[in-house]
Amino acid sequence: MTMDVAARRKDACNRFLRRAHAVLDLEGSTPSALHALKLKLTALAARTELFAVSDFPMPLAQGRLHTLVAEADDGLGLHLLIGMPGKMSQPHSHGIWCVNASVSGKERHVLWRRTDDASKPGYATIARTGEVLMEPGHGYAMADLDIHSQEVVGRQPSVILALYGYTFERFTSVVWYQPEFSSVRALPSRRAVAAS
Numbered sequence: 001m002t003m004d005v006a007a008r009r010k011d012a013c014n015r016f017l018r019r020a021h022a023v024l025d026l027e028g029s030t031p032s033a034l035h036a037l038k039l040k041l042t043a044l045a046a047r048t049e050l051f052a053v054s055d056f057p058m059p060l061a062q063g064r065l066h067t068l069v070a071e072a073d074d075g076l077g078l079h080l081l082i083g084m085p086g087k088m089s090q091p092h093s094h095g096i097w098c099v100n101a102s103v104s105g106k107e108r109h110v111l112w113r114r115t116d117d118a119s120k121p122g123y124a125t126i127a128r129t130g131e132v133l134m135e136p137g138h139g140y141a142m143a144d145l146d147i148h149s150q151e152v153v154g155r156q157p158s159v160i161l162a163l164y165g166y167t168f169e170r171f172t173s174v175v176w177y178q179p180e181f182s183s184v185r186a187l188p189s190r191r192a193v194a195a196s
């Protein structure tokens with residue numbers, strides 16, 4: 001990796017974040033704002049020379065997250081996610097809005113909706129509502145409690161840019177669903193772990 005690419009990547013990411021803030025400052029994280037951010041992130045992801053998989057350490061196992069920009073004071077988090085062929089994740093929600101855009105490879109994302117009233121601890125039912133094939137030129141937005149699952153398809157690693165309302169290291173609670181058992185489990189907040 002040349003410094004030139006790293007410097008240009010940093011510049012492009014910071015420029016993107018300035019534009020993202022301009023949208024969020026005006027509208028908040030409304031559906032239309034997230035749609036606008038998705039279009040901007042998809043344009044950034046199209047600059048594939050800035051996000052070559054050879055420039056980032058590969059996953060030791062199935063997937064790896066690289067932080068491109070983590071803003072101070074609980075600001076936005078821009079990350080690059082690498083998923084190896086065959087990697088799958090169960091349905092989950094992040095607790096914070098998110099915008100995704102594919103750089104390279106193919107990843108199938110299934111979107112879900114919770115269908116019970118959340119009154120019974122540990123119990124949840126969910127239903128599929130849609131699917132997005134994440135490949136170059138494609139992206140989508142998720143609201144705070146939207147649920148998705150992922151599967152890398154094909155023989156190439158999947159590289160995705162993800163913008164979160166706050167950085168991954170500051171996630172409150174990721175909630176994992178197991179539809180085959182009608183169960184749900186919330187992971188401890190990363191904030192609580194960081195404070196202990």
Ligand SMILES: [Fe+2]
Binds near residue numbers: 092094148
């Ligand atoms: Fe996720």
